[in-house]
Each structure stands twice: as C-alpha cells, then as structure tokens.
Amino acid sequence: MARGILVATNQNGGRVRRVAYEMVSLAQTLAPGAVTALTFGAEAEKTAPELGRFGADQVVALNAPPYQQYSSDGFALAVQAVVERLDPEAVFFPATAWGKDLAPRVAGLLKAGLASDCIEVHRREDGRLGAVRPVYAGKAFATVAIESPRALFSIRPNIQAVTTHDRAGALLDVNLDVDASQFQAVVVDVKAQASDKPELTEADIIVSGGRGIKAAENFRVLEDLADALGAALGSSRPVADEGWVPHSYHIGQTGKVVSPTVYFAVGISGAIQHLAGISGSKYIVAINNDPDAPIFKAANYGIVGDLFQVVPALAAEIRRIKQEA
Amino acid sequence: MPDTATQIRVQPGEPRIQTDGIKWVMNPYDEFALEEGLRLKERFGGEVVVVALGPTRVEEAIRQGLAMGADRAVHIVTDAATDLDPWTVAQALAQACQAEGYDLIFTGKQAVDDDQAQVGPLVAVALGLPQITVVIQLTVDPEGRRVRAERELEGASEIVEAPMPVVITAQRGLNEPRYPTLPNIMKAKRKEVKAVPFADLGIQSSPLVRVESLTLPPARPAAKILTGDPAETARELARLLHEEAHVI
Ligand SMILES: Cc1cc2nc3c(=O)[nH]c(=O)nc-3n(C[C@H](O)[C@H](O)[C@H](O)COP(=O)(O)OP(=O)(O)OC[C@H]3O[C@@H](n4cnc5c(N)ncnc54)[C@H](O)[C@@H]3O)c2cc1C
Numbered sequence: 001m002a003r004g005i006l007v008a009t010n011q012n013g014g015r016v017r018r019v020a021y022e023m024v025s026l027a028q029t030l031a032p033g034a035v036t037a038l039t040f041g042a043e044a045e046k047t048a049p050e051l052g053r054f055g056a057d058q059v060v061a062l063n064a065p066p067y068q069q070y071s072s073d074g075f076a077l078a079v080q081a082v083v084e085r086l087d088p089e090a091v092f093f094p095a096t097a098w099g100k101d102l103a104p105r106v107a108g109l110l111k112a113g114l115a116s117d118c119i120e121v122h123r124r125e126d127g128r129l130g131a132v133r134p135v136y137a138g139k140a141f142a143t144v145a146i147e148s149p150r151a152l153f154s155i156r157p158n159i160q161a162v163t164t165h166d167r168a169g170a171l172l173d174v175n176l177d178v179d180a181s182q183f184q185a186v187v188v189d190v191k192a193q194a195s196d197k198p199e200l201t202e203a204d205i206i207v208s209g210g211r212g213i214k215a216a217e218n219f220r221v222l223e224d225l226a227d228a229l230g231a232a233l234g235s236s237r238p239v240a241d242e243g244w245v246p247h248s249y250h251i252g253q254t255g256k257v258v259s260p261t262v263y264f265a266v267g268i269s270g271a272i273q274h275l276a277g278i279s280g281s282k283y284i285v286a287i288n289n290d291p292d293a294p295i296f297k298a299a300n301y302g303i304v305g306d307l308f309q310v311v312p313a314l315a316a317e318i319r320r321i322k323q324e325a
Numbered sequence: 326m327p328d329t330a331t332q333i334r335v336q337p338g339e340p341r342i343q344t345d346g347i348k349w350v351m352n353p354y355d356e357f358a359l360e361e362g363l364r365l366k367e368r369f370g371g372e373v374v375v376v377a378l379g380p381t382r383v384e385e386a387i388r389q390g391l392a393m394g395a396d397r398a399v400h401i402v403t404d405a406a407t408d409l410d411p412w413t414v415a416q417a418l419a420q421a422c423q424a425e426g427y428d429l430i431f432t433g434k435q436a437v438d439d440d441q442a443q444v445g446p447l448v449a450v451a452l453g454l455p456q457i458t459v460v461i462q463l464t465v466d467p468e469g470r471r472v473r474a475e476r477e478l479e480g481a482s483e484i485v486e487a488p489m490p491v492v493i494t495a496q497r498g499l500n501e502p503r504y505p506t507l508p509n510i511m512k513a514k515r516k517e518v519k520a521v522p523f524a525d526l527g528i529q530s531s532p533l534v535r536v537e538s539l540t541l542p543p544a545r546p547a548a549k550i551l552t553g554d555p556a557e558t559a560r561e562l563a564r565l566l567h568e569e570a571h572v573i
Contacts, residue, residue: 070483072446072455072456072457072458073449073455073456076450096478096479097476097477097478097479098478100442100458100459101446101456101459101476104411104441104442104443104445104447105449105450105456107412107443107447107533108412108415108446108447108449108450108451109450111412111533112533113410113412113532113533114411114441114443114533114534115534116440116442116443117440117442130537133440134440135439135440135539136327136331136333136342136437136438136440137437137440138542139331139332139541139542140333140539140540140541141539141540141541141542142340142439142536142537142538142539143536143537143538143539143540144534144535144536145534145535145537146533146534146535147531147532147533147534147535148533184455184487184488185455185456185485185486185491186485186486186487187483187484187485188473188484188485188486189483189484190478190481190482190483190484191475191481191483192480192481193481193482199479200479201479202479205572205573229573247497248477248480250497253329253437254329254353254354254437254497255497257440261572262566262570262572262573271330272329272330272332273329273330276329279542283572284545285562285566286548291550291552296548296550297548298545299545299548299550300545300546300570301548301549301550301551301562301565301566301570302548302549302550303550303551303552303555303558303559303562304550304551304552305552305553305555305558306555309555310555310559313555313556313559313560314559314562314563316559317559317560317562318563320563321567321573
C-alpha cells in the first residue's frame with residue numbers, strides 16, 4: 001500500500017526556500033518516519049543535512065545535468081518516475097511559482113487529485129489526508145477530500161512552523177529512466193530583480209501602499225518604514241496600474257495573496273478585492289486619514305491620520321524600540 | 326465566475342456559495358489570455374476560437390469574447406460546472422481543443438473563484454503539449470514554430486522556450502485587454518457559438534478533488550483605532566505592536 005509523503009522542492013546552490021522546511025516539518029507530523037524530500041539541480045545533495053534536520057528522513061537529489069535547468073514537462077516526468085518507485089501516499093509541492101507550475105503537470109500524469117495552495121493538511125477520520133484551502137482569494141475556505149489513491153497538495157508558504165528532528169536526511173539514490181532530450185519547455189535564463197527585501201508571499205511583515213500615497217516618489221516613505229521593520233513592500237492594484245511600483249507588488253484577489261504576521265495597509269481604502277488577498281494576515285494595521293475607510297473594519301489596529309506624518313513617526317518609533325531590545 | 330466585488334455567502338449545510346444576486350463575469354485572467362490570442366491573430370493571421378464550459382449564463386462571457394474579436398466559440402454546456410473538479414474540466418476543454426485544432430492554447434493563470442490554477446497544465450498534459458504558466462511576456466515565431474516567454478517568479482522572472490503547440494497561462498502584465506466597441510458587440514451577436522452538451526463528451530465526472538464544506542473566515546476582534554496627534558498615535562501603535570501583539 002502507498003505509504004509516506006514525498007516533498008518536492010527546488011533549490012539553488014544547495015539552499016532551499018523556507019517553505020521547503022515548512023513542508024518537511026508538516027509531512028513529518030502526518031507520516032512520521034516516512035518523509036522523502038526530492039530536490040533538483042546542481043548541488044541538490046547539499047540540501048540533505050538541513051532538510052533532514054527539519055523532517056526529511058531521506059533525500060533524493062536529482063543533480064544530473066538534465067535537472068540543472070527547470071523544465072515543467074521534464075521535471076514532471078521525473079517526479080512521476082520517483083513516485084512510481086517510492087509509492088508515497090501523498091506528494092507535497094510548494095505553492096510558489098515553481099510548485100504551482102509543476103504540481104498540476106504531475107497531477108495530470110498521475111491522474112491524481114491536487115489541492116492547490118493549502119493552508120492546512122490533516123489526517124482525516126478515514127485515515128486519508130485532507131486539506132483546507134482558500135477560495136475566492138480567501139473570502140472563503142474549502143475543506144477538500146482527494147478521491148484518487150494518491151493525493152497531491154501544494155502548500156502555501158508561512159502557514160506551518162518548522163520543527164527540528166535529530167536525523168541526518170539520508171541520501172537515497174534513485175536512477176531514473178528519463179530522457180532529457182524529450183524536455184520541451186525549458187528555462188533558458190533567469191532575471192533576478194535586485195532587491196534586498198523579502199519576497200511578498202514569504203514575508204513575515206508587509207508594508208503596503210495605496211492610492212493615498214499620491215505619487216511614485218512618495219513610496220520612499222513606505223520604504224523607510226519597511227526598512228525599519230525588515231518588511232517586504234506591496235501595494236493595492238491602482239498603484240501598480242499607475243506604474244508607481246512593479247506589477248509584482250499588486251496584492252489582492254487579482255494579484256498576490258499574502259499571509260504575513262503583520263500587514264500594514266497605508267493609504268489603502270480596503271476594497272473587497274484587496275481585502276480578499278490579505279485575509280490570511282495575522283494582524284492588519286491600517287493607516288488612513290478617512291475614519292470611515294472600510295479598511296478599519298478589517299483591521300486589528302489602526303491610526304486615523306495623514307500617512308505622511310504618521311509613517312515617518314512610526315518608523316522612528318520602531319527603530320527606537322528595536323534599538324532598546 | 327462571480328464578479329470580484331462579490332461578497333461571498335455560503336449556502337447553509339452545503340459546500341457551495343449562494344448565487345442569488347451575483348453578477349457573473351469573465352475570469353479577469355482569461356481576458357489577458359484572449360487579448361494575447363487576438364494580438365497574434367492581428368499580426369500573423371489565423372483564427373481565434375473561444376472555448377468555454379459552464380451553464381447557460383456563460384454565454385454572456387462568450388459574447389464578450391466574440392465582441393473583443395474572437396471568430397467563433399464552443400460552449401460546453403453543463404449546469405454542474407461548480408461541482409466539476411479541474412481534472413474533469415480540463416478533459417472536456419482538451420476534447421474541444423482537439424476537435425477545433427490549435428497552434429497555441431491560452432488560458433488564464435488561474436480562475437479567481439476556486440483559485441486552483443490547474444486547468445491550463447491539465448489541458449496541456451491531456452493533449453501531450455508543453456506548458457508555460459504565469460506568462461507576462463510572449464514572443465511567437467510562427468515559422469520556427471517556437472515561443473519564448475517570460476514567466477513571473479518570486480522577486481524574479483525566468484525566460485522559457487518551447488516548441489509549438491504549447492499551452493500558455495496568462496498573468497496580469499501580459500497585455501492590456503481591449504474593451505469591446507459597440508459595432509463589435511453587434512457583430513458578435515451573429516458569430517457562431519457551437520453548443521456541446523457536456524454529457525455528450527463521455528467524460529466520467531466523478532471528481533478527484535471533492536469540496537466537503539465551505540466556511541467563511543473568522544471575524545477579526547474589534548480593532549483598536551487611534552486618533553489624534555500623529556507622533557503620539559504612532560508611539561502608541563508601536564507600543565501595542567511590541568507589548569500586546571508581540572510582533573516587533
Ligand atoms: C475585477 C477587479 C479586480 C480587482 N482586483 C484588485 C486587487 O487584486 N487588488 C486591489 O488592491 N484592488 C483590486 N481592484 C480595485 C479595487 O476595487 C479598488 O479600486 C482598489 O483596491 C483601491 O485602491 P486603493 O485603496 O489604493 O485606492 P483608493 O480606494 O482610492 O483609496 C485610497 C485611500 O487612501 C486614503 N488616503 C488618501 N490620502 C491619504 C493620506 N494623506 N494619509 C492617509 N490616507 C490617505 C483615502 O482615505 C483612501 O481610503 C479590483 C477591481 C476590479 C474591478
């Protein structure tokens with residue numbers, strides 16, 4: 001019978017994203033002693049000690065040349081081959097650009113049910129795995145059951161604490177019969193955007209600006225607060241549409257859906273499409289000069305005031321508190 | 326799907342939303358997908374066919390697509406669309422694509438109702454095609470039968486090349502969708518929409534993913550709203566975040 005959980009993750013130079021540790025930690029609570037991590041690319045084997053520490057019992061490192069450039073169809077064939085070899089009851093993918101590209105492709109090959117962007121995976125009464133996932137960008141939550149023998153889940157970053165285990169993450173050799181010359185869609189280049197800020201979907205704190213910011217150059221005010229907090233920067237849709245910030249900043253039902261510990265909504269009115277994208281935040285802080293702005297109804301804390309006065313004062317205050325700590 | 330301004334309410338005791346009073350619209354990401362197809366047609370010629378699945382009300386979205394400039398449409402008709410899982414929908418769409426023929430297949434990067442982001446890749450697998458998802462820029466070489474696309478990553482992007490035919494899923498930023506003009510809306514009324522009953526496709530519709538229940542997010546506790554002097558309210562907010570919420 002299918003047993004254990006396979007956790008697929010990308011890596012770069014032996015380093016994985018934090019969501020990989022979150023996934024193996026979660027997998028270890030659901031299938032103790034039966035968690036295999038699957039990594040790809042040059043130096044993939046270097047991920048083994050850390051993945052082991054956070055919950056992987058074994059690590060498969062596909063570090064051969066075909067796996068050094070991502071290919072959705074090629075990697076999906078590789079995952080399929082590993083699944084057929086190890087026969088896990090479930091496969092986890094990160095709900096990131098990489099995982100959301102790969103997971104449905106694998107689901108198609110395996111004809112297995114996939115629940116995307118899960119915020120919870122649990123063991124059901126019937127012994128199988130089920131999940132909770134946001135729908136309508138977080139306006140509602142669906143509890144889903146997977147009806148295929150094997151269950152696939154992509155796991156949203158930031159929803160699971162990492163736990164450490166005393167294991168090494170043994171490397172497991174798997175020889176795959178995958179023909180790289182068949183890979184069709186292949187990555188030929190990666191353009192990194194120069195930024196020292198954390199990525200939005202993984203950020204612990206987000207400072208987000210709306211039309212109240214009034215002009216592109218005023219975003220500096222928010223950047224300074226983000227620096228003080230070690231936060232990522234985001235925006236409402238009109239701000240990105242105006243070109244004041246890149247499209248990648250746009251948060252909401254038609255942009256990024258985020259789940260930080262603290263979300264600062266600055267000069268954002270709180271339209272329903274924006275609120276949908278931030279409902280997973282633990283705390284929402286609103287700064288707005290209109291006391292009737294709907295954002296205050298969604299917030300845990302708020303200041304009614306002019307952002308151009310409040311935000312610099314807040315940044316200074318946070319720096320002071322951090323210095324004292 | 327429901328307009329994004331919809332306040333979602335759950336049908337008591339059922340894994341469904343209440344649909345009365347909802348305004349139904351085309352998925353916003355599908356508008357980018359269709360626009361890209363139209364631009365390619367304008368540049369290179371060919372035909373743009375809209376393929377949609379859903380109940381009768383989907384015709385409105387189909388007419389919008391035709392009014393934007395699509396040549397004709399296939400409507401896979403089912404009243405059970407909200408109970409179909411991505412796998413089943415993809416099999417049906419793939420069959421229609423197969424019947425119509427294609428050089429490129431465009432979908433939105435995800436639907437903004439169930440947010441599964443699966444149908445594009447599942448159609449690709451069903452047809453044995455490669456895929457490029459979350460595309461923000463696309464170059465097509467019709468002679469070489471290849472595409473080059475930029476897709477969005479976390480804080481970065483990557484360039485992917487693939488042979489045609491290929492399934493592309495569209496992300497905001499790919500283009501600016503046009504609005505249908507009045508003459509085009511009139512013209513769209515005369516364009517062909519082929520209705521295909523879902524039942525005729527012979528696809529078994531037992532889902533691989535089944536929604537058991539739908540719940541609304543818990544309400545947040547009443548907010549602490551501070552008013553008054555900016556410096557003082559800022560100091561008090563920082564204190565609350567530090568001492569009460571323990572987040573800084
Ligand atoms: C199909 C569709 C999809 C959409 N998807 C999204 C989405 O994903 N994300 C999204 O964000 N929006 C989305 N929208 C747009 C959404 O409906 C709102 O228009 C948008 O969120 C408003 O952005 P805003 O809050 O920045 O601007 P506004 O609504 O203009 O609010 C600006 C706020 O700033 C405040 N303000 C002004 N000056 C100051 C000052 N000096 N100090 C403090 N506060 C000040 C004002 O009181 C006001 O509340 C979508 C709309 C549609 C139709």
